[in-house]
Amino acid sequence: MNVRKLRLHDNDPAHYSDERDEYERDYARLIQSPAFRRLQGKSQVFGAGSGDYYRTRLTHSIEVSQIARELAKRLRRSYPLLAAPEHPGLMLEPEVVEIASLAHDLGHPPFGHKGEEVLNELLQREYGMKYEGNAQNYRILMFLEKRAGSDSGLDLTAAVLLAINKYPFCLDDPGRQKGLYGMEWEHIHHLRQLWGMPDGCATLEAQLMDLCDDIAYSTHDLEDGIRAGKIHMDRNLFENDRVVEHVLQEIENDSGNAAMCWDEIDMRAMVGRVLHQYLQDWEALYAECDREPSRTRREMKARWVNKFASQVGILDDPATGWKRVTLIREGRQDLELLRTMEILKKLAWVTLIKDFRVQRLHKRSEVVIQRLWASFKEEATGRLIIPADWLESYERHKDKWTWERMVADYISGMTDAYAEKVYGEFFASRSGSIYEMD
16 A cells, blocks of 8 residues: 555545546645635735735745745755655655645635734634644645545645645644644544654655745745835845844744754844845845846845755754754754744844734734624524535534634635625625625
């Protein structure tokens, strides 16, 4: 049995009408799903619909998949262990990494991370339940999405499911902030045991997808910010003590940064160096590009993506006895480059997300989600205003999910525009037409 191509619910290929490989089926199921299409209407940094130039969750996911697929090809050529792997979790198949990258953000609700934060707060405060984007991915892929002849989600191969699983934990465990909801974790944990995966360790494919997501965040969001005029490429910004202070604060507040050993270096000095280097690169490229901003932005993004991507490699991880996909220099993990990438991510955060206009959008999105939640959360009245297909699905599966979880599923599946539309129907002075199709 090929455990990588195992499907939890559909292991009989007899009814297939073509000769496609299993991963080709996965790819087709994913990109033809409504959940994937809805990514075009979900915010990345700026609100979806803010302009034709800015990235959405869809374009971000496509860019992550391109970086990940190319790196998987290069690593396969460079590391003999990948040519004859001894473990299903120590493989890097470009097709699998590409599909996982395309699917990694499906669970994000409307309005970006703010939407995720608000839904989690509402569920925890009122029902003691959690909402988390990575966990919601699996709700969608394994349960909520539909395909012809199946009521078990997209039923992707084990390799793809585990390649999306960058947080191999159960979210219901005390103190856990990232992971999977209990029902989906049972299935994923079963696959991990079948593969013999070490506790708490992700497959190489999941690690590569996660690292490529960080590479994209640290470069592409800055490009969008420069294009939007939120990041001014001059010394007034990059040598501003307040900007440095805000970046430092974000690093210190991020509990996920412990592995980078920030306490071993002068953080303030390094932040200053990275910002100085980034500005220097821009000034040099700006001159080379005949002072043309659009071309400079593209060249800048390409240079920094290459700076990170060219250093991706695989190391032994003595702490776990597993392998680690990370940035490498001279055979060792390159902590300085990892810290550089983190500083650029925080620079994007403090200059874009903290911008008062973006904060106003966040405040509005908070109000929208809170009031939608209040409208739907009571089952007796919510039944009257939720689409019939959602109610039918709830009736079939209410022994496994609660009304509150279904409401969270419904709201989180909305695009930004659809959430605004429903909000407007409930609370604006002008209602929508009853002939509009939801």
